Every structure is written in structure tokens, then in C-alpha cells.
Amino acid sequence: xxxxxxxxxxxxxxxxxxxxxxxxxxxxxxxxxxxxxxxxxxxxxxxxxxxxxxxxxxxxxxxxxxxxxxxxxxxxxxxxxxxxxxxxxxxxxxxxxxxxxxxxxxxxxxxxxxxxxxxxxxxxxxxxxxxxxxxxxxxxxxxxxxxxxxxxxxxxxxxxxxxxxxxxxxxxxxxxxxxxxxxxxxxxxxxxxxxxxxxxxxxxxxxxxxxxxxxxxxxxxxxxxxxxxxxxxxxxxxxxxxxxxxxxxxxxxxxxxxxxxxxxxxxxxxxxxxxxxxxxxxxxxxxxxxxxxxxxxxxxxxxxxxxxxxxxxxxxxxxxxxxxxxxxxxxxxxxxxxxxxxxxxxxxxxxxxxxxxxxxxxxxxxxxxxxxxxxxxxxxxxxxx
Amino acid sequence: xxxxxxxxxxxxxxxxxxxxxxxxxxxxxxxxxxxxxxxxxxxxxxxxxxxxxxxxxxxxxxxxxxxxxxxxxxxxxxxxxxxxxxxxxxxxxxxxxxxxxxxxxxxxxxxxxxxxxxxxxxxxxxxxxxxxxxxxxxxxxxxxxxxxxxxxxxxxxxxxxxxxxxxxxxxxxxxxxxxxxxxxxxxxxxxxxxxxxxxxxxxxxxxxxxxxxxxxxxxxxxxxxxxxxxxxxxxxxxxxxxxxxxxxxxxxxxxxxxxxxxxxxxxxxxxxxxxxxxxxxxxxxxxxxxxxxxxxxxxxxxxxxxxxxxxxxxxxxxxxxxxxxxxxxxxxxxxxxxxxxxxxxxxxxxxxxxxxxxxxxxxxxxxxxxxxxxxxxxxxxxxxx
Numbered sequence: 145x146x147x148x149x150x151x152x153x154x155x156x157x158x159x160x161x162x163x164x165x166x167x168x169x170x171x172x173x174x175x176x177x178x179x180x181x182x183x184x185x186x187x188x189x190x191x192x193x194x195x196x197x198x199x200x201x202x203x204x205x206x207x208x209x210x211x212x213x214x215x216x217x218x219x220x221x222x223x224x225x226x227x228x229x230x231x232x233x234x235x236x237x238x239x240x241x242x243x244x245x246x247x248x249x250x251x252x253x254x255x256x257x258x259x260x261x262x263x264x265x266x267x268x269x270x271x272x273x274x275x276x277x278x279x280x281x282x283x284x285x286x287x288x289x290x291x292x293x294x295x296x297x298x299x300x301x302x303x304x305x306x307x308x309x310x311x312x313x314x315x316x317x318x319x320x321x322x323x324x325x326x327x328x329x330x331x332x333x334x335x336x337x338x339x340x341x342x343x344x345x346x347x348x349x350x351x352x353x354x355x356x357x358x359x360x361x362x363x364x365x366x367x368x369x370x371x372x373x374x375x376x377x378x379x380x381x382x383x384x385x386x387x388x389x390x391x392x393x394x395x396x397x398x399x400x401x402x403x404x405x406x407x408x409x410x411x412x413x414x415x416x417x418x419x420x421x422x423x424x425x426x427x428x429x430x431x432x433x434x435x436x437x438x439x440x441x442x443x444x445x446x447x448x449x450x451x452x453x454x455x456x457x458x459x460x461x462x463x464x465x466x467x468x469x470x471x472x473x474x475x476x477x478x479x480x481x482x483x484x485x486x487x488x489x490x491x492x493x494x495x496x497x498x499x500x501x502x503x504x505x506x507x508x509x510x511x512x513x514x515x516x517x518x519x520x521x522x523x524x525x526x527x528x529x
Numbered sequence: 530x531x532x533x534x535x536x537x538x539x540x541x542x543x544x545x546x547x548x549x550x551x552x553x554x555x556x557x558x559x560x561x562x563x564x565x566x567x568x569x570x571x572x573x574x575x576x577x578x579x580x581x582x583x584x585x586x587x588x589x590x591x592x593x594x595x596x597x598x599x600x601x602x603x604x605x606x607x608x609x610x611x612x613x614x615x616x617x618x619x620x621x622x623x624x625x626x627x628x629x630x631x632x633x634x635x636x637x638x639x640x641x642x643x644x645x646x647x648x649x650x651x652x653x654x655x656x657x658x659x660x661x662x663x664x665x666x667x668x669x670x671x672x673x674x675x676x677x678x679x680x681x682x683x684x685x686x687x688x689x690x691x692x693x694x695x696x697x698x699x700x701x702x703x704x705x706x707x708x709x710x711x712x713x714x715x716x717x718x719x720x721x722x723x724x725x726x727x728x729x730x731x732x733x734x735x736x737x738x739x740x741x742x743x744x745x746x747x748x749x750x751x752x753x754x755x756x757x758x759x760x761x762x763x764x765x766x767x768x769x770x771x772x773x774x775x776x777x778x779x780x781x782x783x784x785x786x787x788x789x790x791x792x793x794x795x796x797x798x799x800x801x802x803x804x805x806x807x808x809x810x811x812x813x814x815x816x817x818x819x820x821x822x823x824x825x826x827x828x829x830x831x832x833x834x835x836x837x838x839x840x841x842x843x844x845x846x847x848x849x850x851x852x853x854x855x856x857x858x859x860x861x862x863x864x865x866x867x868x869x870x871x872x873x874x875x876x877x878x879x880x881x882x883x884x885x886x887x888x889x890x891x892x893x894x895x896x897x898x899x900x901x902x903x904x905x906x907x908x909x910x911x912x913x914x
Contacts, residue, residue, distance in 0.1 A: 321717055
């Protein structure tokens with residue numbers, strides 16, 4: 145996966161035109177929109193994080209985005225994000241120091257300065273969160289993530305699918321507590337860190353699966369930050385020009401090469417929503433009813449949307465992406481934002497092959513979430529191919 | 530508290546006769562008995578740990594006990610013990626590697642070899658546990674502890690009363706997970722570590738409040754390991770010689786200088802026991818009824834016995850020690866061993882002044898446990914002075 149000629153030997157990326165790319169605030173807003181879409185309902189609503197980034201830009205802060213190929217092989221790179229129930233993190237705001245505290249602890253352990261950061265998951269507010277840390281530390285964000293979407297559990301990253309260890313796992317909270325974990329397995333890490341997130345009030349910051357630039361080039365999902373920006377821009381401009389944003393989205397996703405098969409699975413009104421904060425997750429079920437008919441679709445979620453059933457028949461499951469979007473504006477609606485009476489479209493789209501291998505499905509396929517149906521690609525079920 | 534002339538400057542204690550003191554197996558059995566008494570019903574029944582020590586001695590292992598004064602000022606000393614509900618640790622045995630894993634992590638963090646260990650609490654199995662670790666690593670056990678008895682929560686140590694930080698807190702479990710915590714306060718440490726102990730199956734090993742020999746001389750409760758041995762020997766020999774072990778215990782405790790006022794508070798049959806594993810603790814209430822009368826005493830516990838009420842009137846509360854003992858043999862019965870029908874004496878004894886200061890009572894006095902009555906010394910309530 146690594147192109148040798150694109151890597152650098154020095155710590156800093158070369159001063160070529162390509163690498164020095166500061167994101168505009170508009171791009172960051174597009175990123176928020178796109179990450180909310182790729183989050184499959186999870187990762188937390190990006191609103192509060194976006195506000196913090198806007199304030200940071202007003203004060204002269206800037207976020208630099210670099211390509212994964214431009215990260216030196218021996219650089220220390222830190223994937224990061226927030227863990228917890230989005231229903232909680234929506235109200236319990238961070239104090240702002242958690243990510244930096246964790247980063248400094250990682251540097252202390254590794255005896256090396258962190259070169260760059262990127263999102264553990266390119267979903268919702270977790271797709272944005274590393275930008276704040278990067279601007280605080282004046283280091284770049286790498287254009288990649290660990291999942292290619294958002295998943296509810298921390299071991300559901302491609303790094304784990306590929307056999308990498310999460311250690312050292314660094315958990316920090318709003319009070320200033322800092323915990324370093326060496327877990328015997330990535331599943332143990334999830335279990336213990338999840339319990340910590342509950343003890344820490346329902347959300348905490350996590351840095352794990354850190355490693356060298358070389359390792360990241362082998363395992364990270366490339367290009368997903370810029371893909372999110374493209375998705376966000378597509379939705380925004382389509383709406384602005386009076387075009388159908390859902391058609392534009394499908395075209396954009398197909399053109400990306402990442403997500404070939406997508407489309408609206410259902411159009412209707414949210415007539416029922418069950419939601420519970422359980423085991424550190426926001427767990428529940430949402431039901432849409434079509435306009436002028438009694439046809440219904442039911443979506444189960446655990447932070448992220450997991451499975452959609454139309455009148456009992458499965459139309460899509462994890463790892464394919466399922467996102468509720470406002471039927472007029474196409475703004476993604478995360479699971480904790482779902483409310484009775486909302487008029488929504490449920491949009492489904494295929495994920496890249498890297499998320500559909502037997503090894504990947506063993507980590508985040510339907511069976512892991514207790515869904516009885518075997519995984520079937522969304523395009524097969526819906527006759528899109 | 531430190532006598533300058535007793536401290537050493539070299540790493541190893543001097544080779545004088547006094548310091549090279551290997552405990553005999555009989556002394557260790559006496560220690561188990563004495564620690565179960567000082568545990569005030571908590572610290573876990575010492576039986577399983579004692580078996581492990583017996584096996585270790587059979588295989589040629591030995592435990593060396595040294596005086597706190599013989600620890601060099603600059604030596605790294607590690608207080609350690611198990612955290613959790615004794616109802617669980619009684620059944621969920623350790624794998625044996627947890628304490629050593631934690632010790633090695635401490636050495637890695639501090640960049641210094643651990644000179645010696647001692648019990649965080651001189652109660653029940655926690656009074657014995659560091660002996661196993663010491664024998665494994667061939668380092669001495671220091672004749673002191675962190676509480677002078679056992680308390681249910683990890684911040685209830687004299688180190689905390691004196692303002693020392695628990696950090697770094699090292700938690701290890703039977704699966705091999707290792708967690709290092711920098712908590713913002715010792716109360717936060719307890720809360721997070723307690724949650725970890727639950728996530729780790731109800732018990733885990735903890736090293737905290739580690740520090741230099743100099744610090745230990747300022748803050749540890751001295752002489753409590755040898756006191757436990759003396760208490761155990763007293764109980765054993767009194768029973769053997771057909772003397773009243775309770776009278777012998779009172780004499781022994783008074784002579785120790787630590788526990789001036791002690792005595793049997795009640796003699797009866799256990800007629801009711803409520804016990805629950807809640808919030809990571811064994812919580813409950815035991816009732817004794819006198820023989821030939823309907824007089825009763827009720828004892829509330831949270832791992833340790835906290836308060837005794839005779840027909841509704843308080844006769845003793847934390848931090849004074851309250852221990853149920855077999856009415857014939859005077860063998861202490863820890864809270865998780867209490868069973869309907871047992872014929873027991875409830876023995877109460879005063880604690881040293883260091884545990885009765887306003888600062889100490891703020892950390893482990895009755896109010897902390899939700900007991901409404903203000904602390905009154907046991908000897909005042911019972912007219913023993």
C-alpha cells in the first residue's frame with residue numbers, strides 16, 4: 145500500500161505545494177457534514193466540535209491536512225477520538241484539555257514527539273475532534289482514519305482486523321484523570337475502556353493503535369477526511385442549487401471509488417423512537433412510516449445504525465453505512481438527534497472491500513451485534529448491481 | 530517519626546543480626562490469624578493466601594521481614610494489596626502473576642528497582658498478600674502498613690490523610706491486563722479503580738502510594754506486621770493452653786501500645802445475615818442474639834464491619850476495630866464468612882491516635898460511611914476508661 149517515492153525521511157513533510165494544505169472553515173463545515181454522513185448515525189453530532197473549531201479559526205488557528213503518503217515512515221502518529229454514549233457527550237462537553245493530556249502522555253511513554261493525528265473513526269464529531277488537537281499542537285491531521293466510517297466499539301478498527309495491538313491505550317477525562325492501559329487483547333481493551341468511560345461520566349478521550357507512519361500506511365483507511373469534505377460539499381451545493389442532494393450524493397460516492405452502491409432505502413416520517421443509555425452506549429430502535437401508506441422501516445442502533453428491516457425483511461446491515469438524513473436538506477441526523485415527527489430519508493451505501501473481508505466481518509459484521517442474518521452486501525439485497 | 534540513626538544509606542539493610550529475620554511458617558500462620566483480627570472483618574479471609582505461602586515454603590521459599598527504620602531513605606517501596614469484594618476474591622483466585630506484573634510496571638515507570646513491599650492494609654488476606662510477592666522477588670517485607678487495620682476504600686490510608694498522592698496507581702488483573710492511572714485526586718483514584726475492579730471480574734491487584742523509604746517512615750503505620758504475628762500467637766497459644774483467648778487478646782493488645790482499650794462487646798448466635806455484592810463491595814448486616822435472652826447486636830459492614838448497635842444504641846463505629854470471632858477458638862470470622870447459626874463473640878478495640886485525628890476521621894470516620902452518629906471512642910461509649 146505504501147508508495148516508497150512518496151514517503152519522506154525527514155520529520156516534517158517536505159515544503160512542496162501539495163503538502164501545505166490548510167483547511168478553510170468552509171471545508172471544515174463540509175467535513176462535519178460528510179463525517180456525519182459516514183458516521184452511519186454514530187460518532188456523535190458534530191455541532192459542538194464544529195463550534196469549537198469556528199472559535200479557533202476566529203482566533204487565528206488553522207488546521208493542516210496532509211496525505212498519508214507524506215508522513216515519514218518513522219514518525220509517531222496518534223489516532224484519537226472520544227468514547228462513550230453520544231446521548232451523553234452531546235450534553236457533557238469536554239473541558240478541552242483531554243486530547244492534549246493524552247498526547248503528552250503518549251509522547252512521554254514513547255519518548256518521541258507526535259508527528260500528526262487522525263480520527264480513529266471518520267464519523268460525526270469524532271471525524272472532527274482530531275482537528276482541534278492538531279490546531280492546539282500545531283501538527284497536521286493525516287487524511288485517513290481507522291474505520292472508514294464509525295463503529296460503536298473501539299476494537300472495530302481496521303488496525304485490529306489486521307492484528308495490530310491497541311496498546312498503549314491512553315484514556316483521559318474532563319477532570320484531568322489520565323489512564324494508560326496495556327490490555328492483553330483489543331477486546332479486553334474495549335471492555336475495560338468502556339467501563340472507564342462510564343466511570344468518567346459517560347464519555348472520555350482515547351488515543352490507541354498509535355504507531356509509526358509506516359504502520360499507518362499499511363493499515364489506515366486512506367483519504368477519508370478529504371472524502372468527507374467532498375461529501376459535505378456535494379450535499380451543501382446540491383441543496384443550494386436546488387438539485388436533488390440524494391442523487392448528487394450517490395454520484396459523488398460512486399465517483400469516490402470508496403462507496404460504489406448507494407441510494408435512498410426509505411422515505412417517511414419518524415413515528416417511533418426507543419432510546420436507552422445502556423452499557424455505555426446509546427442503544428435503541430427507530431421506525432419510519434412511509435407517507436400515504438403503512439409501509440414501515442425499522443432501524444436498530446448501538447450508537448451507530450446497525451440494521452434496517454422493511455416490514456421485517458433486512459434491507460441493509462453493518463458494515464454497510466445506514467444514515468438518516470433530513471428529506472429536504474439531506475443533513476445527516478445522528479442517532480441521538482432522532483425525534484418523533486422528523487421527516488427523513490434513510491440512505492444506505494456500500495463500504496470499501498477492506499471492510500467486507502471475512503476477517504473484517506468477524507470484527508464488525510452483523511453477528512457481532514447479535515443480528516441473526518448473515519451479512520449480505522447492500523447492493524445485492526437491493527438489486528443495485 | 531523517623532529516627533535518623535536507624536536509617537541506612539546503602540540499598541541493602543546492614544547485615545546486622547536484627548535485620549536478617551526470615552519468618553517461620555508458624556509466624557506466617559500467626560500473621561494470618563492476627564491480620565484477620567486487625568482486618569475488622571475485611572481484607573478477605575486469609576485461607577487461600579496462607580495455602581499459597583505454605584506451598585511456597587515447602588518449595589524452599591522464604592519471607593524476610595525488616596523494620597521500617599532499616600529501609601534506606603532513597604529506596605523505592607511499594608505498598609500493595611487486592612481490591613474488590615471479598616465475597617468474590619474468596620472464589621475467584623488470582624493467577625499469581627498480578628502483583629509481580631504491577632511491580633515490574635512500577636519499576637519501569639520509576640526507573641528504579643523496588644527495594645521492599647508492605648501491605649496497604651494489615652487486614653485479612655491483604656495482610657499476607659505482599660509476602661507472596663516479596664518471596665517471588667526475593668525482596669523484604671517491611672514491618673508496617675498503610676491503614677493500621679483494613680478499610681474498604683483505597684483512599685482510606687494514612688498516606689491520604691497526610692496528603693500524599695496515590696499516583697502512579699497500578700492495577701493488574703488475572704488476565705494480564707495492566708493499567709496505570711494518574712488520578713487528579715485520591716478519591717477519583719478510588720472511584721476509577723473500583724470500577725476497574727468490577728470490570729476485571731470483581732477483584733484486581735493494586736500498587737499505589739508508592740514512594741521512598743523516607744516518605745514511608747513519615748507516613749506508614751509502623752510495626753503492624755509483627756503486631757499481627759503477636760496477636761495470632763496470643764490467640765493460638767491461649768487456646769492451646771486452655772486459657773481464655775479473649776482475655777489474653779485484651780492483655781496483648783494493651784501491651785502492644787497500639788490498642789489500649791479492647792473487650793468483648795457481645796456473645797451470641799448469628800441469627801440473621803444480609804449480604805449483597807454492590808458497587809464492587811460486599812455490603813450487608815449481621816445480627817447476633819444473646820444466649821438465653823432476646824438481647825441483640827446488629828453490625829453493618831461494607832467489606833469491613835463499620836458500626837455495631839446493641840438494641841439500637843451504637844456501641845462502636847469505624848475507625849475502631851470490630852471483629853467477629855468464634856466464641857470457643859477466638860478465630861476471627863471475616864464478613865464474607867459469616868453464616869447463620871455461628872456462635873460468635875463480637876470483639877471491639879480502640880485504634881491508635883493516628884487514626885482518630887479530625888483529618889483521619891474525615892477520610893474514614895462514621896460520616897464517610899453514611900453513619901449518622903458522630904464518632905465516639907469505643908472506650909468512652911463502653912466505659913472502659
